Amino acid sequence: MHTTKKGWLAFGASVAAAAMLYTPLVLLPASAAQNLMPNPGFSQVDADGKPVCWQDYGWGENRSDYGLTAEKALRLTMSERTSGDRKVMPAQNTDCAPQVAAGTQYDLSLTYRTSTPNTAITLFKHTAEKGWEYWTDLSTLAVTGEDKQFRVRTPAIPAGVDQLSWGVTAYGDGEAVTRDYSMTAVLADPPRKRCQAGQACPKGQWDVLPYQSPVRGIHAVLLHTGKVLLIAGSGNDPSAFERGSFTSAVYDPAAGTFTSVPTPSDLFCSGHTQLADGRILVMGGNAGYPTEDGKANYKGLAVSYIFDPATNSYQRTNDLTAGHWYPSATTLGNGDVISLGGLDEKSEGSVSVEYFSQEKGRWLAGNEINQTWKFWGLYPSMILTAEGKLFYTGSHVFGNGLDGTGSSLYDYGSGTIRDVEGLQDKDNRDQSMSVLLPPAQDQRVLTLGGGNINTNVAANRHTDIIDLKEKNPRHKPGPQLPQGHMTDGTPQGHGEGKMYLSAVILPDGQVFETGGGLHNRSDPVFEASMFDPKTNTFTEGMATDPVPRGYHSSAFLLPDGRVLAVGNNPGDGSFDQRISVYSPSYLYKGTRSKITSVASKNWTYGSAQQITVDRPVAKAVLIRPAAVTHSSDPNQRSVDLPMAVDGDRLTLTVTANQNMAPPGWYMLFAVDADGVPSVAEWVRVGDA
């Protein structure tokens, strides 16, 4: 039905637009109160009875139609759907789609009722360069038989976007009836006073704390208490291993205190991720160091523990099906965990898929797991996609990348693995870092730098960006990593980049890139930059950590908006236990907004959540706390919270897609129009 009509519908829309050439439907950026939607009451209809300047779009196998009801509301119906969607919105042409101004936010509202939970508010954007393209879904609409008003505020319009088209999408069988469409510009806040903090204004500032960590911070996990679990295990010290001396500590950044945690096994080189209830699942670890004759490598443990922030203790769970030294750990949308790769108890590549069932509270036995027996390398970066697949970015630890393209999409349920093309120089991405760019809804991944400890070539400047929303996603080269200087101040040479680097999502939507080195456990590089996912560009010249941060270093976001950095373990065998803290430039812009209340700390998927703030904010985000080691934190993500604004009260819509924000505790930041974040409040996302 819809596909054959599309051309005629577009023709009709053009004719209608032409007929209205001299009517006041031509839309221009206007004052805050003006409704920018074309024909918002559907008072003007064409010969087919369709609303002028509105058009349907869609794809896939389904039966769908739209039209006006007797009350001049828009009815969108779908049946027999096996794939695709159908949406109705202002026609994507110059005359009908509202014009917008970059940097401005818009309040969208409509009245609706729907019989299907599979309806969403969908936005398309237009740029001169790319024409019309999908932008985002701001929210799903809850099923209701009675008319309800829905309001939501857009993010700031990206640079280059000159028109917006939005409406309701149906992607399930049922009927959605909508009317009273409105779109109004949000008045900009008055500009802030000029920053008075000198170089900290553009670059931020690092401070090395006056105390050191009592344990080697090889693994760092931010807990929902705001404290940090630092795991050393034997800390890459064979003598500690032989003594059975394994250490962890809980660090309180606010108080500057450390609490020693009895550590029952050598959790050096384990994997870790947050469970739905905020406890930390730790798997694998070190069962043995390499021999002097070079014939044996490290050996992997099969043990697993759950660390409980309430008691600061590890509780043993059942064992994995095999040993894993350097395993990945990714929390899935249902709260389960998949762990892959590493070395097994015999120093061989561990090919067992490990699956932790949240419901059963244990690791599944071998015959309960859909095995593929693939060796995924060491600390493979496995990022959960919106569809529930695991995206292997190509970031890994030690030596060459995997065979094939060095990047793939893995579907656990079907056991299928499909290569993804385009990753540059896949055998030199050892200890690169990959990050799901903010917002998670955009489904784009950035991979930064990398080297190869076996060939010991200089680390490179590659970056790769992939849009997982595309039908056949492939990596595309991004801008080259900025360059810095070596310990003696010598600038980096041609083509020299970094491995061992950290990429940290900040609440303002930027990614802070810091630390790293040039060669295998040597030659630290002092360079830091800010990556802007909206423009795919780096802002170079951020302040650099005075402490070298190479092998066994990590950097991660704190709830107060600062970035904490730990660790460095060069080849001479030393370990730097200093702690550095970076205050991004947004902390020097003046007063921060404050979240003054959060109605509920338990947020269910698809729910609307009420919070209050003490000053105007432009957006709210959820950032998953870090669980990072070896430049690998595949669970790191920032999820936008579409919001409606009523004075100091915000209504935030939680994503309905569990894969977008796997269950667990998140940091809730409110961020103002200048990118200045509040201190985070902690909320738990999950089932009711």
Add this chain to the structure above:
Amino acid sequence: MRRHRLAALAALALAVVPLLLVLVPLLPAQDEHAEASVERPLVTATTVPAPPTTRYTSPPRPKTPVLLPGGYDGCDHAYGERVQCVPWTFPPGTANGCDWLRQHGFGPLTVRGHDRHGLDTNGDGTACGRGDR
């Protein structure tokens, strides 16, 4: 003559432009971008992943193990203390391993296994020690 041509062109333009203004929007050209934009990825779909079934029929585990070469961690553990990491391969362009090691904080190194890099040139059991080149 040239002035007459310009005048004729101007007259033609005056006649044609209004016509185009009326006719062009009537052409069924559609929007040039509309077709490209129709696909909206299902990033918002409500997804409740199914829990794993209790039994999978996985393929048999391969009998060939994944063997990894010595020095997989990038270190030659035949040298020095066990916490140290003499590179398995020196960075390209390194002319003298001992010089490189000294520049990177290493002192003399006990040779505990095979002297792959030839750093103990005088064979006294200490690499990059006195007498080693």
